[in-house]
Each structure stands twice: as C-alpha cells, then as structure tokens.
Amino acid sequence: MAQQTTTDVIDVLTTDHREALDLLDRIARSTNPTEKRDLADTVIAEVVRHAIAEEMYVYPAMRDHLPKGDEEVEHDVEEHKELEETMKQLEAVDASEARFDDLVRKMTEQLRHHAHDEESEQFPKLRTHLPHEELVEMREKVETAKKLAPTRPHPNAPHTELFHKLVGPGVGLVDRLRDRLTHRND
Numbered sequence: 001m002a003q004q005t006t007t008d009v010i011d012v013l014t015t016d017h018r019e020a021l022d023l024l025d026r027i028a029r030s031t032n033p034t035e036k037r038d039l040a041d042t043v044i045a046e047v048v049r050h051a052i053a054e055e056m057y058v059y060p061a062m063r064d065h066l067p068k069g070d071e072e073v074e075h076d077v078e079e080h081k082e083l084e085e086t087m088k089q090l091e092a093v094d095a096s097e098a099r100f101d102d103l104v105r106k107m108t109e110q111l112r113h114h115a116h117d118e119e120s121e122q123f124p125k126l127r128t129h130l131p132h133e134e135l136v137e138m139r140e141k142v143e144t145a146k147k148l149a150p151t152r153p154h155p156n157a158p159h160t161e162l163f164h165k166l167v168g169p170g171v172g173l174v175d176r177l178r179d180r181l182t183h184r185n186d
C-alpha cells in the first residue's frame, strides 16, 4: 500500500492514547496534590471525550465493516465501562490519599490494556477494511465530537451511538456549565 500522508481517525485515536498515558505517568511521578488533582481532572476529561467519540463514530464502522464487528464492539464497551467506573472514583478521591494513587495505577493499567487491544486488533482491521478517505472523514467527525462531548464520566449512561447523538451533547453542556460554576478546568 502507498504511504498515506493525510491524518486519519486511527492516528488521532492513537495519539489520544499516548497523551492520556503520558498524563497518567506525570500524575504518578508528581508529589504535589494540587498538581495531581489538576492532571487527573485533565486526563479524565480527555479520556471521556475519546471514549465517546469512539462510541459515536468508530463503533458503527466496526459493526458494519469488521468480521465479528458486534463482538469487537461489545468487548470495547466493557472496557470503557470499567474505565469510567475507575474515573468516577478517581474524580471523587482526595489527591493526598493513598487511594488516589491506587486509582491512578488502576486507570493506567486499564487504559494501557484498552490502547493495546485497539492498536493491535481493531485499528489495523479498520485500516484494512475501510478506504483511507472514509477514515479521514471519520477523523473530522471524531474531532468535532470531542469538542462537544461531556467532560465528566457517566458510567451508567448507555455506551451507544444513538444515546450520544440524542443526549450526549446536552450532557456535555451540563458538565461544562458545572465546570464553569465550580471553576474547574479554568
């Protein structure tokens, strides 16, 4: 195959994984609770946006184009749920407590596993089964979705394309409003 020069959705999602893991590494090495809290809030917001963009645009493509696509999606949904449960706990724990560090380690393991699965299994399959132009178009949709997506984990919300398209942007607005009122992410 010819070398592709236009950034596609796989490049963006892979970069997201790397950046989130880098943030988690910075948290693990920090000894300043305020810095740890700020970095944790940032990584949580980034991973929530990433997961929702995948659920909105990458899952439908996996279902449509990959052999056993439905099974691949179900597996990823489970991993997203586990990650969101960890993030919900991490959001609520004080950064000076030992439990905070435990949760950061747990989230790191879960995210590493998630990234490895996608980067070694689903992403290469998407590149095999979809034309490059479609993956470029999907990148644009994913980038837009990430701007509208919630910044807080909602582990009990359905992990479906339809839910996000109907309810997701509204949930995102509520979160951003709450962020502004409490001066988080300022």
Ligand SMILES: [Fe+2]
Binding pocket: 051, 054, 076, 080, 114, 118
């Ligand atoms: Fe995923």
Ligand SMILES: [Fe+2]
Binding pocket: 013, 017, 050, 054, 114, 115, 118
């Ligand atoms: Fe991912």
